[in-house]
Amino acid sequence: MRHHLTRAARAARLRHAPLANLTPREQLRAGRLTRRLTQLMVGLTLYGLSMAMMIRGALGLDPWDVFHSGLASRVPLTFGQVTIVVGALVLLLWWPLRQWPGFGTIANVVVIGVAADVGLGLLTTPDTIWARGLLLAFGIVLNGLAGGLYIGSQLGPGPRDGLMTGFARRTGLSIRVVRTTIEVVVLVVGWVLGGPVGVGTVLYAVSIGPLVQFFLPRLTVPLESPRRSCDASVASAPSTKTADR
Incomplete structure (x- = not known):
């Protein structure tokens, strides 16, 4: 009975593994890389496809995609291409914020941009409002x-999440305030540009x-930080010093 409880507790911990605070190099050395790379690519692809579904739902988009869509209507680029360009420009803002990108x-x-364009090529906007609502949902x-x-990989x-956390760290403002401010700004600008x-x-x-x-704790891959592993091994090693008497 105790054995089964231990296994259940271990499984629960794995299902709710915390996100680790690692440098880009540590992220690649933290183990389970094949699983994490696969999960990353699947997640990013599905994210782009979900954006295409919401666009074809034609009932309104999230703030950043309102901006992307509005900008795409003003420049000779596809929605996905605009998403890529904006992401790259946002990434440049990481430099003064002392943020370092991972893989x-x-x-x-x-x-995400490529997947969004593929999804837009495969999907069309339904004729009925209920079908558009289902597509949006x-x-x-x-x-x-x-x-x-x-994220769980x-x-x-x-790049947009890093911009938010970087501004919060540099200004001392809360994540909520920084995120709300950024998203209100991009929403208003996107709406002015014609975004839905x-x-x-x-x-x-x-x-x-x-x-x-709901999803993140269940999908976060449990890791062992290389830095923490090193610290733990040093801490557990027997001391060469004699105790003070």
Whole structure:
């Protein structure tokens, strides 16, 4: 009985593994790399496809995609290409904020945009409002799942998330204040550019947090930080000093 309880407790810990705070090099040396790279790429691909689903739902987008869509309507680039360009420009802002991208950060810039364009090429906007609503709803849920997958791979945050955390660290403001400010700004600018704001924008805002909170603990790959492993081994080694008498 005790053996079964121990196994259950171990499984519960694995299902709710915490996110590790690792440098880009440590992220690649923290073990289970094949599993994590696969999860990262699947998550980023599904994230791009979820964006395409919400666009084809034509009921409003999340703030950043309102901006991407509005900008895409003004320049000779596809939605996915605009997403890539904006991601790269946001990544440049990491430099003064002393943020360092991981492999997942770079992959985020490219893969999501490509997947979004592929999804837009495969999907069309339904004729009926209920079908568009279903497409929007499935897109939002898939977005939350995809976010849990790629964040849980622990290979670096997306460029926009890193911008948020970098500003919060440098200014001393809370994550909530910084995130709200950034998203309000990009939403307003995107709306002025012609990006679609609607019920989907509100639905995304109120649901994406709970969705990621549900999926992320279950999809986070448990790691052992190389730095912490080293510290632990040093701490557990017998001391060569004699105790003071």
